[in-house]
Amino acid sequence: MSITIRVVESKDEAAWAELYSGYRAFYRLPEDSVSVARTWQWVRDGDHGLLGLVAVNEDDQPVALANLRWFARPSSATMGLYLDDLFTSPEARGAGAASALLNEAAARAGENGASVVRWITAADNSTARSVYDSHAVATPWVTYDMKPTV
Numbered sequence: 001m002s003i004t005i006r007v008v009e010s011k012d013e014a015a016w017a018e019l020y021s022g023y024r025a026f027y028r029l030p031e032d033s034v035s036v037a038r039t040w041q042w043v044r045d046g047d048h049g050l051l052g053l054v055a056v057n058e059d060d061q062p063v064a065l066a067n068l069r070w071f072a073r074p075s076s077a078t079m080g081l082y083l084d085d086l087f088t089s090p091e092a093r094g095a096g097a098a099s100a101l102l103n104e105a106a107a108r109a110g111e112n113g114a115s116v117v118r119w120i121t122a123a124d125n126s127t128a129r130s131v132y133d134s135h136a137v138a139t140p141w142v143t144y145d146m147k148p149t150v
Contacts, residue, residue, distance in 0.1 A: 023087035125145035
């Protein structure tokens with residue numbers, strides 16, 4: 001399978017939504033077409049600093065996605081590129097789509113003067129971690145989530 005990376009286009013909506021729904025299912029998030037549609041709009045339109053990339057096959061059909069966004073790093077007075085979501089369709093796994101998306105993220109970060117490309121994954125996501133370990137270094141940081149007060 002030949003893989004090419006490009007920015008999402010409006011024509012990708014259905015394929016992207018299927019991939020993103022697969023990502024959500026992998027992480028045991030409930031089916032939520034409203035969240036998928038809203039996230040698609042954000043990614044398509046570049047809202048909230050988001051950049052949507054897709055890995056496409058020879059037929060220009062998306063087989064993997066990466067949703068990225070820029071973030072400020074006050075401790076170093078630099079910008080970083082955060083990889084929120086990365087997902088490859090089961091039939092395209094092993095074809096190099098995830099590596100190609102990571103390489104494109106690194107290239108875009110470098111072109112824009114970012115100091116890091118950062119992401120998190122589940123500790124037990126060993127398949128993805130084997131790919132990630134060939135591109136990046138795992139950090140010792142622990143992530144916390146706090147609910148906002150209303």
